[in-house]
Amino acid sequence: MFYNLKIAIRNLRRNGLYSVINIIGLTVSLATCILITLWVYDEWSYDRFHANKENIYLVNTSVSNEGFFDHTPGALSVYGKEEIPVIKDYCRISWFSFNYLRYNDRQVLIDNSINRGAAVDSSFFRMFTFPLIEGDIQKPFAGDNSIIFSESMAKSVFGDENPMGRAVRTNWSDEYFYVTGIMEDMPKNSTLQYDYIVPMNFMKRHWVSYFVPGKTLDEDFGEFRFSTYLELYPGSHTDEIEEQIVNIVGREMAPYASMFGPAGLPPFNISLQQITDQHLYNPDGTPGGMAKIRLFAVIAGLILVIACINYVNLVTARIGKRSKEMGIRKFLGANWIKIVRQAMQETCVMLFISIVLATVLIYVVMPVYNQISGKNMEFSLFSFHAAIIYGVTLFCVLVLAGLYPSLFLASSNSSKHTKNKGMHVVFRKALVVVQFVCSIVLIVSTLVITLQMNFIRKKDLGYDKENVICFPAWGMGNNKEAVRNELQKNPDITGVATADFENMITHNFTYGVTWQGSDIATRFSMGWFDFDFFDVMNIRLTDGAFPLEASADKYCLLNETAVREMQLQEDPLNQIINFNNQSYTVSGIVRDFHFESLSQPILPMILICSKANYNNFYIRTTTQGTKSALASIETMWKKYCPNLIFSYSFLDENFERLYEADIQMGKLLYIFAFIAIMISCLGLFGLVTFTAETKTKEIGIRKVLGASVGNIINMLSKEFLILVGIAMLIAFPLAYYWLNNMLQDYAYRISIGWWIFVLAGLITIVLTLLTVGFQALKAATANPVKSIKTE
Template identity: 40%
Template sequence: MLWVWDELSFDRMHRNGDRIYMVGSSFDADLNTIWPVAPPPIALFGKAEIPTIADACRVNHNVDGSLLVEYHAKKFNEAPSYVDPSFFSMLDFPLITGNTKQPFPDNHSVILGETLAKKYFGKDNAIGQIIQIGPEKENYTVSGIIHDIPKNSSFEGALFFPFEALNPKNKGGDDLNTQWGAFSYTTLLFLKKGADPKVTGEQLANLHRKNQPADIFEHLQYILQPLPKVHLYDFKGNEQGMQQVKIFILVGFVILLIACINYVNLVTARSSRRSREVSVRKIVGANRMHLFWQFISESTLVFVLSLVAAIGLIYLVVPLYNQLSGKELAFNLLDAKVWQLFVGTFLLVILMAGIYPALVLSTFKPALALKGVLPGLGKKSTFRQVLVIVQFTCSVVLIICTVVISRQLTYIRHKNLGYDKENVFILNQRNFKPHYEMIRDELQRQAGIHGVTASSSNITNVGSGTGDIEWEGKPASMANFMINQMSIDRNFLDVLGLKLIQGKGFTGTPADSGYVFLNETAVKAMHLTHPIGQKITFHNIPNMTIAGVVKDFYFKDMKTAIAPCILYMDASGWGGLYVKTTGKDTDKALAAVQRLWKQYNPDYNFEYEFLDDAFDKLYKADIRSGKLFNLFSGVAILLSCLGLFGLVTYTAETKVKEIGIRKTLGASVQHIIVLISKDFLMLVIIALIVAFPLAWWMMSKWLDNYVYRTDLSWWIFVVAGLAAFIIATITVCSKALKAAQVNPIKSLRSE
């Protein structure tokens, strides 16, 4: 529940969060693809011309990687954020010092997070201090300090510059605020009370078409998503992280339910031992309510003792749990939510595990109970059998879920992506760019390096797209056609192992700048029957030639269908450097790159990432879910077996004399084991029959999140069922064997 609370708390710290919306953009009427960005003018024009918009804010994080910051000869690498002044008034990120109404007095102002300010200036007053930014060492004056942005926010950053500082107009370029086609910026709108976000989105789209009536914007739609839903839902309102939150709540409840079932089973099963006690109490004057509250008090005592033990365990396991979940959860007994959880759990446990045993035990009829007759609590109690079925059903479902999640993650990791991600690391070029060809050639001569190339995007998650593409025969219905784009070096296809199914690669001549490559999906979407040699206009450059068709490759996560993609050559966009190693001498390859890094980028930290790690990051939530499911399933199976072991123990105790007589009359140990075990194992089989269709339905819904997914094979259910049955058999038979080996003479004469 600490994890669940953390997930549900995202972006809930803003007092008017229900009126703050993030703007998404779609270029097709069916909303097949929604980009979580908007062009810069939409915020300014929307606020000025649409009455329902009270305020607007634009945000851009980490434009070109980390930024060089200098103060008194000390150098730091920081990730910058560019925001409008309204960022600090719309959102509840209050300034500790500074003017909220005018946080940036000019475009050379900067606002720091509290921790960052202490890092730079120690205990000195940060306001008015001057820091140098970038290789040009531009002076920026600290105009404000804010509290560190909490971890449960969709926004991050500690170094904030005015959004207008990004505007090329400041250096003689085009005005950013008139670039209606620059869909690159996070945009937030603060709507007036009662405003309809759908209507406002329609007004924004009409406003856009009014100012830029291009064909591509014919079906443009702006979708407004409430800020508190950004973390757990997509722009269509579909569950993303919310599905996992619901699963965790369900799993937590199931584990608690299994524990409560154990308690009910064992208390009612052992009720015969207390029948005479209850009868004597009734005979000497205790009424039903006295007995009811006595048993409730006993359940409460068990709960309190368990709670004390649990608190100690929580303090021990929270660090480990944080490693598994990727969170920074803190357990604090002074937190009101923790006590709400304690009270809620107590009421739930008393309801599930306390009231029924208390009612049953308080309704004994003294005369019958003293004779040992207990109606409704026979050794074959249907109620107890149902509870055993329920808990093993839950356990088997968890096992199946664990196997399916693990298979899906394995499927993703081992699926042919259309490129080779093994032994390849990528880094931001920075000052390598002006010397790229020389550095590439030098690195390729180093031991351990198989190849070096460059591109404008990380191939595992290409986030750039354009509609600026024309070709002969393009139908009018495709005026809003969007295509993903990546600028690449001429050896990119060879180094990354992308396969050409038509055409040839780059020629190594200046003519390469006029060649483009399409993936298979783009060729199909554009209805090109003979693409090789066909001319297109791309980014307003006419007569570019389609030189080849690349076999489809995955350039986004597998929850997204492969979309059209174009590869072209434009060295100005090559921000990422790829180094493919031989695998055996990776350390030598890294050392070679680092030597050159110190030569060309001495002021920046050497940061790199292997492609397979970048790929895994796309599924980090699912990977963590898989690990946690392993843990949860283990706990559930353990608790189920503990309950089963307790019931078998009790059954063996009640059959001591029967077992003794049977053995005296010649029954074998195997016969006794079957006698004790068969009823319990039959319950486990029934649980399997119930669990299989339930697990199939749950995992089918979960796999629907993936466009490319593994199958729900029959053997998964067989393996899970056998695992549960074998565990239950070992649990039951181990106790049955012990009971069967007791000396019958001792059993018969003991009273």
Template identity: 30%
Template sequence: MLRNYLKVAVRSLFKNKVYAFTNIFGLTIGLAAFGLISLYIFDEWRVDRFHEKGNRIYRVLTNTRVKGESGVNSTVGRPLAQKIEAEVPEVDKVVPVRTTNLAITYNNQYFYEKQLFAGEHFLNVFSFPLLEGDPQTALREPYSLVLTQSTAWKYFGGKSALGKVLMLGDTLPFTVTGVLAEPQPSHMDFQVLLSLSTFYATGGDRTPWFTWDETCYVLLPENASPAAAESKISALSMRYNGQEYRNNGYEVTHTLEAVPDIYLHSEAGGLNRATGSARQLQLLGIIGLFILLLACSNFINLTTAHQGERAKEVGIRKTIGAAYYAVVGQFIGESLLLALLSGILALIIVVLMLPLLNDITEKTITVALLRQPVALLVILGFLLFTGVVAGWYPALVLARFRPVDTLKGRLSTTATGTWLRQGLVVFQFSVSLVLIISTLVVSRQLKYMQNQTLGFDKERVLAIELRKTPRRDFIENYESIKQQANALPNVQTVTGTAALPGQSGWEGQLVWVEGRPQDQAVTLEVITVDHDYAKTLGLNIRHGRDYSTAFSTDATSGVLLNETACRAFGWKPEEAVGKKLSTAGLEGGQVIGVLADYHQHGLQEKIKPVLTFIAPYAFRYMALRLGSGDVPASVAQVEQFWKSRFPGYPFEYRFLDEDFDRQYKAEQRLARIFSIFAGLAILIACLGLFGLATFTAERRTKEIGIRKVLGASVPSLISMLSFDFLKLVLVAILVASPIAWYAMSRWLEDFAYRIDMPWWVFVVSGIGALLIAFVTISFQSIKAAFMNPVTSLRAE
């Protein structure tokens, strides 16, 4: 019986080649698109889901309230970890972690691996398995170091790394006490783990509470209450350091955050890796599901449209005794066969398209992910889901035919079937139009942000990262290094800074103004600079003056504020010059000038108050403004100078305009995703429309012949055949426009600086959809209209 059903299914496909091609190709595209999106979602979801004790590991967050404003920070004061360990019995183990970036010296070369200082229980709490070494002791003693497998191979080849010594920071010999298997995706990114005891053994101070620079993780015992542990941890900072916090206007509490939730759901971000977005994954999942539903809609549409061709077959089967459920099973089986064929083709497309997916998402998703049991079950499940969803309605419709009607040819298309097909066409084009409109809006917003006046000149500014230089040498010889760089051909000006536009300075720094109580400090973003910062970046001095070497006090107390900072202090910008203030690293500062507001960060957020003062010891970047000469040649000259000045150290640079635009990666990625899937949605919708147009033209062959004999013109026949479909596209435009307007209005709310919703995108999208639909339909319409009426009348 099954063999017979399979033969019937295969014969039916070969008999109706257009129908078969449209269904298989549409399902293949839908499944491939859904598969690629699912791979990305799964890769994002699995971050930090591999820890064996993951349901008991929490990160301690610092919650602040100052001047009625709330904030959250992923780091805590240094003493907190010890206090939790000593006073909170609901906690099993405590793991403090610090980021660091020490140079590793090896074979007279300097290397900068991703590093973390980690508490001794790190390897017992997190599931980063050791290939060599003991997890109980690997991070206990000072000057202990654990490498990932690939990093150990980099330095020692295939030899055992245990006991080997690496020199860090030129003077610190570390002994390798462990080798890790390559870490699975996590919110923390590292290649080297250093024992945290080293930090304190080399002079790190454990006492300051207000230097929130450690991340603290806690492991709770089995069946412990996170709420009970949180309530005790929350009060510790104010209990031991409440006076200092209150003197500065702060109220500090702590909450616990489950580690598996950090990557996708945390407001505080990751440890040293950019986090994902659950909201974006939900959006992508919805898009992928709709693409799949579009393909299923095609199947339902075309199968029900061709129901008359299978009616006699059903009638004969039921007459000779086929049960209702046997007929249903046959057609669902055929649907599953189509889904299987499409699934195999889709899998091939997914493998071929993985490089494109990785390029768009900046990931390294591999085919190996598809071989995981979970992935295989998901693939099989969705093939079954697609086959059943696509085939159940046509199967029920065909199985309900009465044998006597079908055999006598009294079968007619029902109003319900017609409405269903029309509704599915509207659904397909509505989804396509929403994606097209969204693509245009996202692209317009992205273009607006990239072309907006930023308040500084980002062109031809070469930025060199300083973390990969000998720190002490650079600081002690900064002025001579700057002069030598400034003397290079085509270099106009040079500056040093802690943060260029597009980078964060010291955010949330307290600033005290002379004459105000201590608890009325204002939080600003503080950026350390040198004398030529404003000149190099093209910042405008609105009031007062710029830094100048003619005033020796500028280097010790001179301050530049932006206009927003002046308003944060309650000053008019023109009245700020001469005011005195203090902040961390600057006692007795005095405002010498006011900068015109500029965008230190992207246009997603409003301009923040910014304060700058001169402090070479905190520089993270050196920026060189190049002239209009040969830029590649200028970069080569700078590189040659840098390598001769710092032999053995890598030269890494980027241009400020490219670096600043990296803040819009999420929007660029979204625009590409929308454009790709809008194109796929239109393709699938047009495939279905083409199949329906073909079927309609075939069914109305005799009608067309009669009309031509009675004098109907070719244009009138084309209009008649096309109008029924184009009016469905018009309905889709009316349905899609308000949905797209609402969705994009909500999306634009996330931007402090945004475009007004452009009305023309709805018009362009609608006209485009009508033209695409007309071109799709017109091939069959024109073919039918030009057919010889004699041939048409003999068609039946």
């Protein structure tokens, strides 16, 4: 054992360059694999900490066959539980927010983008595994005005005092709320993230039904405001439940069918999604996060495979040099088991060194990695997960990279060796082709994904998103004119407008629009704006005109998509459309602009202009004037909303944030692709060094025969370039197929042009030539007299 170890270490040292190449390759790929696995595990672990996870389902709904989303009306679960026996319990969750809390004399302003609030049913803590530090899981709320804080938020409001039973005053009609529980901070890998929770009963008390006046929250089928989770008895069939719920909704909605025009009720569908799928799959069941997980898992696998191939190739390539040693050992009586054991020991020593280095590397890059990936992952060498990851990786490397070369070594003897050489050379070449295929696919993917990201970022949105500051109106809403006049005194502010849109995004929509010839309930997004909005945002009319201020309540505008989808026979201008029990005349057509994520196509939209006060301000500034504009806004804010945290955002940054996850993924992909390609090049470098070494004499002879330096480089590179060519033939269709599939997720996407493949091909060839060239040049310029003497 010790003897073998000694020999193993000596061998590693003797083959310095190859050992270094192998160790660097293995280290980097091990570290990368583990980092990727951490990421994959983190994504996969979402919502899996719920003890009840097997039986908790999220209800997704779809109206008019327009795709599922995770919102339901409040009555759905109440009726469902009543009538469907396999539903054990339900929990509805609605966003709910306070802007400030007052405790004694202290006022705490709440930034709702950081500390989020919700109204939930009292089953919340029973159904989900969010442990309470104080309070009763079965009966968490004592009355309608109860509140439960997360541990960290309780600390920021109450300091070191015991919060239980304390009263806080809120901006909800100055009502008091009493603390009846403290919950642990929700884990990072939870889709539900709340810092304060109030009972649904409070919301119930304040509920006003817009759909059918007089209905309570528990009876209202109109407003899709709630995330609904159902707890089912084990072994329930979700498809039956889905059907039953659809029937209930159909039955309850039947009396109001006429509100949807002559077409009647739009088709309604339900899909139950297990809570553990919520993070990984879209509401319609298509893989969202899961696609990313698969992508990254594949990349981790590829990187590992590439490093293993390097190992196998370098070890088998050098077999000629070792076969003599093995032959002598066999002659001295070693059987093949002993020889395999020795070879494996060499692999193990190398792996051990790589693992130590990889662990160091992981700790070093972890902070950067967390920053890039926007996660808070931790790596602990002695954790169960790390052990599993190392174990699996070790096993793969040992089997893939250790056993094959070992058996190869053991079976080779000098006479057999020459005969088998051809086969093994072919095998080695096949492995190099596999490496190149991986690299090329990664290069093409990186190119395409980068292009797609840029395409989205640079896409004409239909409005000008640069130099626009958005902020909620709050108290300024009722003093719009005064605020506007004050702001416009600042020369850096070039426009002031308000709209009900928040950050140019609206979730407001209706199916209840009818017009002459309308036959099917169509989803229309709704937007309300003041008259300055279009000017401030640079949104143009393609036809017609804005209504006059005096008669604005009789008119509306349509976007181009709406005109298309309504299939109007005549000129859309001056057509009458009806919704909300009112009639509007179309006064103009607005050029299409985006008001949802670019993964969604532009939907039909009705736009209404009026002098009314809307909830969101849009301020356009000069390019240099952002700072002074913000100062003016803050002055206004302090005057009209002294009890609120000053919050504003830049429209272009909001837009970037929408694609943050995609951009982060793009960056990670960049890095991983780069690493994979580097490791391939490293292996290639080892191989070409070896080839040049074994061909020293041949190169010398050829030079004597008149070969120029160019001839020699050509000879050495050609071999690898042919392999690159074969790899391209395999990689291009593969890359095209899967990237084309991936791009289907985007409503606005680039087409994969032939030039992307040409570019990827060129990159690969240049990389190959750079890698091969150095060694080839060295070999080609060597003095032939010396080369020939090498014998």
